[in-house]
């Protein structure tokens with residue numbers, strides 16, 4: 197079922213859908229405990245009837261069926277038929293019931309916490325396994341919203357669904373006890389419950405609409421705000437941030453409106469049952485006492501039964517209302533999980549990757565949409581050498597690197613590593629042999645060490661220092677008061693553009709890759725620093741294969757091969773088209 201279809205069906209059905217989704221077996225102990233608690237409480241309340249009769253009259257006369265049950269319990273426990281024994285039974289029942297309730301609360305707390313972390317882990321796992329193209333079309337805010345707000349509210353919806361189940365079980369038990377003690381009182385309560393349910397449908401629908409609006413507005417706000425903050429510096433520098441921030445007020449207004457609706461309908465759904473119960477209780481008491489002539493003790497017990505039954509009916513209604521107003525978060529999270537699952541990368545290759553000879557593109561054609569980006573491209577990246585790709589912006593250089601990493605799949609032609617087609621290669625192992633410096637360097641808000649080691653326990657401080665040295669960064673890092681443990685700020689904002697690039701280069705070198713891909717990796721550096729890095733990379737010739745995508749002359753000068761990409765075709769720098777045969781040239 198799609199997200200919209202689910203949200204179109206009844207909130208009660210959805211509450212059970214939520215419970216089923218996380219394994220009905222999990223609710224078995226809770227349901228059994230609730231049934232037991234219900235019966236014990238029922239027995240306690242039934243004891244009220246003989247208590248009142250005994251208080252009323254020491255010779256109670258003919259006993260009704262519920263009273264007979266209570267007295268047989270007394271006989272079973274070898275207790276006398278006295279007021280004291282009845283009070284003891286009543287108090288014991290209530291204490292046992294309270295103890296069971298405390299245990300069920302513990303159980304609910306544990307299971308809800310489990311579901312919250314299961315939801316979060318599932319969405320994270322699915323996202324981590326999704327193809328790169330999935331991330332290029334979805335706003336980041338969607339994922340942030342999924343792992344934060346939606347996971348928390350998702351667990352809350354599970355909790356409210358459990359409450360629906362618990363209150364329904366209790367209501368059914370009270371119906372049974374009510375029918376046993378006084379069927380007229382029970383019928384009044386059941387009719388009242390059905391009436392409440394019908395009225396509540398209106399609030400449920402309105403609450404669900406408000407919940408959906410709130411979830412969509414929250415997600416929109418997170419996406420837009422994230423975008424604005426990520427690119428805040430130029431906006432602030434041009435003083436154009438205010439118009440953008442004002443644009444966010446559309447979402448904040450929508451959140452405020454939907455929040456108002458949510459609270460309003462929830463309050464109404466809470467207040468109405470109380471009003472109805474009070475009115476009906478007065479009317480029922482009048483009818484029972486004046487018209488039906490029931491005795492006071494039976495009426496008091498029936499009153500307690502009706503009240504308890506109605507309390508559970510209104511708990512069901514409230515829980516349904518709460519489920520309806522927050523379930524949109526849960527189903528949106530499930531939709532993200534499903535979509536990410538469908539977008540999962542499929543790894544078919546098993547061969548161990550090796551790069552001793554060359555990576556080759558053989559008549560490769562690729563398009564993102566209708567328009568081909570690469571047409572019949574052939575090229576060779578020899579192992580242990582430096583290959584440089586040059587060409588106009590948008591000509592397809594980064595796309596070549598992405599295809600080599602298996603981030604996208606070719607439409608036709610093939611890519612090979614030492615002669616083995618890429619689709620036969622274990623892609624995860626291949627990528628772990630790659631050092632990659634992208635065009636837009638984005639550091640994490642942590643220390644320099646964190647940004648290079650990336651949490652890998654196998655990477656030691658000496659490894660990080662070596663990588664920093666190779667990246668021409670050790671000098672400036674050592675000059676910082678905290679050295680490699682200096683914080684870099686949000687997205688590396690406390691470092692210069694060139695320093696950020698060198699940290700990113702150290703990150704790409706630290707695990708001693710076989711292939712180093714540099715996508716405009718030195719564009720922010722001064723010529724001297726760039727020349728130093730070129731020399732370091734050159735010194736590793738033989739061990740390291742380099743694919744440099746650049747407009748910088750330095751990488752063209754030191755390259756063993758240079759390819760120019762022109763509108764999706766690759767030619768050598770002397771102008772000879774190299775498709776479909778492989779060729780290369782030094783400028």
Ligand SMILES: Nc1ncnc2c1ncn2[C@@H]1O[C@H](COP(=O)(O)OP(=O)(O)OP(=O)(O)O)[C@@H](O)[C@H]1O
Nearest residue numbers: 332564565569588589590591592593594595596635
């Ligand atoms: N994920 C994508 N989805 C759709 N089109 C894309 C995507 N990535 C790139 N393109 C398009 O593919 C073409 C080639 O992009 P690519 O990034 O490979 O160019 P490039 O040569 O590296 O450019 P630059 O030198 O500006 O980085 C461009 O027209 C670009 O708009």
